[in-house]
Amino acid sequence: MPAILIAPFASMFGGYFWRAWLQLVHHTLEFASAAFIKSGQWAATRPDLFPKDLCAKVEKLHSNAPSHKFSYTVKSIERASGKTLHEIFMDFEEKPVASGSIAQVYKATLQDGVAFGRQKGPMTVAVKVRHPGVTDVIRRDFTIMNWIANLSTLVPGLRWLRLDESVRQFAVFMLTQVDLAREAAHLSRFSYNFRSWRDVSFPRPVYLLVHPAVLVESFEQGESVSNYIELSDNNQVSHKLAYIGTNTILKMLLVDNFIHADTHPGNILDRGNLLEFFKAVVLRDGRKAAQCVLGFSSKQSCPNPTAFIKQLETSFKFWGSKKAKVIHPGECMQDVLEQVRIHRVNIDGDICTVMVTMMVLQVMAP
Structure with missing residues (x-):
């Protein structure tokens, strides 16, 4: 406050x-x-x-959420599976690998034959256990957020933000994250969509051990992409990361219509408009880019669309001139979003997620 x-x-x-x-x-x-x-x-x-x-x-x-007690983890797993911890796991590390705001994750080894019913030998898994009472805490938090958002609608300068609508959308997103069984279903769908890809993989849920409060999945070894991005002198690695990342997000967006971090994939209805926007950014067509952006919300309330279009036209002309340095399309997109904020242009949240993701991919490129 x-x-x-x-x-x-x-x-x-x-x-x-x-x-x-x-x-x-x-x-x-x-x-x-x-x-x-x-x-x-x-x-x-x-x-x-x-x-x-x-x-x-x-x-x-x-997320600095404190870890819950191991005794609660044991009770949650046994309640969800109907078996004792030792019946399921050969080994279970008591110290969590990580703890987030929704759940914490452990590393464990399954007993023979538990995973998929056809497991041969031990299998290392990640065990995600939901924090106690987290659903009630989230509902309480959103009661407070709704109160603040409703107050913002009384302030003329803040109405265009539509915080009340954003809070409602975000509440749905958060409450679906609490359901770990839903997360397992999404992981399975991603795995199926990318089944023929060698460079992209997702954790595989162990469906005999999937529950709204507990999720057991394959333990995926790897390093954070940020560790490789810092190797700015290695252009080959940067090119490879950018290539994989770009193809992954474009497949999710254009082929599968199912995007990571978007709990409502069907919301992205006008994919053609998005394609036209990205094309306009690459071609430095400010007027076309502005027109596409103004169409990114069904409830557009920009007070002066003409001024917004004119500003983007001016910016894009400069980016395409000899006076300007070589600018990545990602930087253009970042400036577009800054102008969106200044001119109070509404953009639907899922559309903005795609735009920001594309900006992140630009960081991977040398």
Whole structure:
């Protein structure tokens, strides 16, 4: 609440006050409960709504949810499976590999024959166990968020953000994340969609051990992509990552119509409009790009569409001129989203997710 009350003054005075406010927002969210932590991470993906430096600040937000007791983990697994822990697992590490705002993850080894009914030999798995009472905590958090969002509709300068609508969409997203059985179904669908790909794989759920509160899946070895991105001198690795990442997201978007991080894949209805937008960015066609963006929401309430189109035309002409340095399409897209925020253009959340994902892929390219 203090961060919300101080926000107008921080924006007014800028400089040190703004930077201090950004730090306060980060600190407040870092020690908040599940939904508030996730809301901060979500805000980082919405540069069309929030200032660039705020997005950058909350992008570094990590979920510091405390681990629940191992005794609760044992009870949850035994309740979900109807078997004792030792009947299922040959070995089970008591210390979690990671703990997030929804659940925590353990590394374990299955007993022979438990996985898929045809398992030969031990199988290393990841065991995801939902935190106690997390559903009730999330519902409470969203009651508070709804109250704040409804207040924002009373402020003329904040109505265009449609925070009440964003909170409702985000609430649905969060409550579906709580259901680990749903996550297992999504993993299976991704695995099927990419069954012929050698460079992309997903954890495979052990369906005899899938439950809304517990998910057992294959343990996938690997390293964070960020470790490779830092190897800026290795162009071959960067090219390979960019190639795989781009093809993966384009297959999800254009072929499967089922995107990671999007719980409503059917919401992306006008894929042709998205394609036209990306084409306009590559061709530096500002007018076409602006027209596509204005069509990215069924409830468009931009106060001055003409000014928005004119601004993008001016920007794109500069990017395509000899005076401008060579600029990646990703940088153009980032500036487009900044202009979207300034001109109060509405973009549906799922569309923005795709745009931000494409920007992330640009980071992988040398």
